[in-house]
Amino acid sequence: xSRKIGIIGAMELEVETLIAAMTDKEKVDYAMRSxxxxxxxxxxxxxxxxxxxxxxxxxxxxxxxDKFGITDIINTGVAGSLNEKIDIGDIVLATNAVxxxxxxxxxxxxxxxxxxxxxxxxxxxxxxxEKAETACxxxxxxxxxxxxxxxxxxxxxxxxxxKENIKMWFDPxxxxxxxxxxxxxxxxxxxxxxxxxxxxDKADDSAEMDYPTFEKKAAEHCAKMVLEMMRNL
Ligand code: SAH
Numbered sequence: 001x002s003r004k005i006g007i008i009g010a011m012e013l014e015v016e017t018l019i020a021a022m023t024d025k026e027k028v029d030y031a032m033r034s035x036x037x038x039x040x041x042x043x044x045x046x047x048x049x050x051x052x053x054x055x056x057x058x059x060x061x062x063x064x065x066d067k068f069g070i071t072d073i074i075n076t077g078v079a080g081s082l083n084e085k086i087d088i089g090d091i092v093l094a095t096n097a098v099x100x101x102x103x104x105x106x107x108x109x110x111x112x113x114x115x116x117x118x119x120x121x122x123x124x125x126x127x128x129x130e131k132a133e134t135a136c137x138x139x140x141x142x143x144x145x146x147x148x149x150x151x152x153x154x155x156x157x158x159x160x161x162x163k164e165n166i167k168m169w170f171d172p173x174x175x176x177x178x179x180x181x182x183x184x185x186x187x188x189x190x191x192x193x194x195x196x197x198x199x200x201d202k203a204d205d206s207a208e209m210d211y212p213t214f215e216k217k218a219a220e221h222c223a224k225m226v227l228e229m230m231r232n233l
Pocket of ligand 1: 010011052053077078079080081155156157158175176177178200201202203204207211
């Protein structure tokens with residue numbers, strides 16, 4: 001079966017470069033979002049900006065599966081670093097994703113566990129992580145790439161206390177607001193998932209200041225990397 005890659009960014013900035021690079025492009029509007037169907041470096045893709053947060057992320061993946069038959073989903077975006085070694089501008093490729101705001105410990109579940117779900121974290125595709133790493137080393141050779149856990153939740157993390165708590169609970173590399181919902185949606189649909197996040201801030205008291213300064217640069221790095229990946233799929 002030939003591949004059709006869904007590519008989702010939460011914000012315009014995260015998808016505009018890729019939409020501009022598409023060929024044979026057709027736009028379909030549905031459920032208050034625009035889907036761009038066409039090719040990127042010859043590969044069939046569906047691209048969309050999903051908006052902020054977990055629900056926006058999950059419904060967009062599901063629509064891409066149901067309406068456009070995607071086989072893989074790639075999420076590109078920015079994130080706050082939760083690890084001292086990972087600096088603004090570096091890139092994190094998720095090997096797995098968790099919800100930092102899922103909590104049903106009253107029923108005996110571990111923090112982060114979705115009740116009645118058969119997995120704790122949502123794994124991404126090893127093949128796609130490997131291809132993304134190779135692509136990044138080629139086009140962004142001056143940028144450090146890390147692989148590991150990403151934590152998602154419906155909260156912009158910009159404070160020491162909440163940052164320290166998320167680190168203690170899950171020890172993730174970075175925090176953002178959509179990735180785990182996409183990995184979850186990919187899991188229940190049996191499709192491959194990749195989450196690429198460039199660090200825009202450090203999820204602490206400086207986050208509100210750093211974020212606007214670095215988000216553009218970070219988004220550009222991700223877009224470059226996705227284009228290179230398409231050439232090698
Ligand atoms: N600038 C936007 C709001 C951005 S919310 C507006 O005004 O509309 C932050 C976005 O960047 C989310 O998509 C999230 O995934 C990511 N992000 C970057 N740093 C983050 C942090 N420290 N905590 C949570 N999400 C972060």
